Amino acid sequence: MSDKKLISLDKLPLNCTGEIEYIKKSCRNYRRLLEMGFTKGCSITPLYLSPMGDPAAYCIRGTVIALRKEDASDILIVQKEGI
């Protein structure tokens, strides 16, 4: 618990897994993200960055979902240890 540091999803390096802590309520797509399965405690892994750097594709609950940077920055996560 001591080194539990919150970072936003877009800061998570590729192929590192994080756990969703919370989504900012101010996020325009708050509800839609929940419906797509972006909920607290869920593991999420950035897989690819598109050729121009944005959007990025994330593996969550077994599917690959692409998010733009603005949306990803509203999702706060805790990076998991190791791979």
Next chain:
Amino acid sequence: MYDDCCVISLAGNPNTGKSTVFNALTGLRQHTGNWTGKTVVTAEGKFYYKDKCFKIVDLPGMYSVNPNSPDEKAAVDFMSSKKSSLTVAVLDATNLERNLILGLQIIEQCSNVIVCVNLIDEAEKKNISIDLDMLSSLLGVPVIGTNARNQKGLDKLKETIYNCAKLKNDEKIKTYYGNISNIVKKAEKIYNMSVSCCCSNKCGYDRKIDAVILSRKFGIPIMLFMLGIIFWITIFGANYPSQILSGAFNFIEEKLIYLFNYLGFSENIKGFFIYGMYRTLSWVIAVMLPPMAIFFPLFTFMEDLGVLPRIAFNLDCCFKKAKAHGKQVLCMCMGFGCNAAGVTACRIIDSPRERLIAILTNNFVPCNGRYPTLIALSTIFVAGITGSFVSIKVALVILIAIVLSVAITLIISRLLAETVLKGMPSSFILELPPYRRPQYGKIIVRSFLDRTFFVLLRAIAVAAPAGAIIWLLQNVTIGDTNIINYISQLLEPFAFLMGLDGFILLAFILGIPANEIVIPLIIMFYLGNGSLTNTESVTEMANVFFAHGWTIKTAICTMIFSLNHFPCATTLWTIFKETKSIKWTLLSFILPTTVGITICIAANFVMSLFL
């Protein structure tokens, strides 16, 4: 007759194989695509089981019962209305956790639900095992495992539908799960209790392919290469069937003339029906059908494979800068085939604002109907008919035209987003579905019937009357000259400013039914013979152009105007149907025309300085 049928809605996330279940149940082979929002028009079909008739409605894919797009709204409205007496929720077995979120919402919203866990074979391959009985008891509704692709579990599904349809309204139980967070928690819990998965890496092969296709280095080149190949096959592959078709139509025309002569009709009747209506119609079909019959199956192939969302992913950044949606690129790709089809495809965009941008700018990408103009003119004036590397030079001109059209689309999108269509950029939450093996036989049949046939029918409906009008204009004379000459003289000063001449501008205006007839119309006006003429060779066409004072300047301005001018009648009609607004339809007419006129005048002015 339908009243006797029990109406069943088929609902589920995109990419769960809903349409495959639909096809398997009804036998009506509705096309299944591998990208979000394929079912843009709800499909209906019937099947009989035992003594009962069932009408089944395939709803557009959705992620939630709180509609975010017109697609979803239609689906949810129908499903929860009294019209539908039973809902079959199709869930993807390979991704049950996410699918259950919608599944629970459907159970909450609709009173009579059957859950169909599809793609169960694919899940087995991925070592996912699902306890269907457990799932059924947790959800409180019947759960059937199916693999619709090979008919597995379908009899059981039919039997369950049959039994559930008998329930009366008061026997149905309403369930409430509370707000979305609770639903997600519930879905997670149900998933953990009923599914065991021994393999954590769920998307092995896909990742290897995606690592290349979505990579920084290869992503965009691969995409351009794929599009290039598709265009090349379409444009050059269409030549031969086109020739065969026009040969066949000529043969029929000869017979028709023979018949008309035999029946003793006057020259005018013969002219009106054969040289006017028949010839325009056959021209449009001969030029339009082959490229579409090639392009749409190729496009459908990419769609089935699951490549399209990845193209949107790779290019979203450009569209974000233009304040538009990444999915717009898919509508544009479709627009390269036919703008009317492209406009329809805009339904996949959720936000109404970004959807309108996509609709209004779709006409800026050249459709199949405009390639003949571009090819003919670049062959004659840029490559030189007898020069070397003609096809490479022509391909280069087409490539420049495409790049230009994409650039203009982005600029205009941005312009629209900052003026009439202001607003917050909406979400870009796009699922990249797993790659699926396309079903080849179906591709050919469905893409032909779905798109080619649809576009062709509409074109035919406008081409025949248009042919009649054109013939009248050309053959009715006031004083010594025909109406065509009067109008073209009227247009001459303005056309001159744009680097064209009156005949060319008039050809574009009369070419509103179909872009394909623009070049033939110009030639017809020049030659002054009262009907569309088959120019046997490019050389012959070139001679006509040169004889009427065409220079490279005229050719370039004509090509520019061909890229940027009002949409054809079919597209306008489609835009009206999609937006349900005369205002936007009018804007979609004015916008490209203004852009075209402006660029033509500017280009003409600049070229006058140098050439």
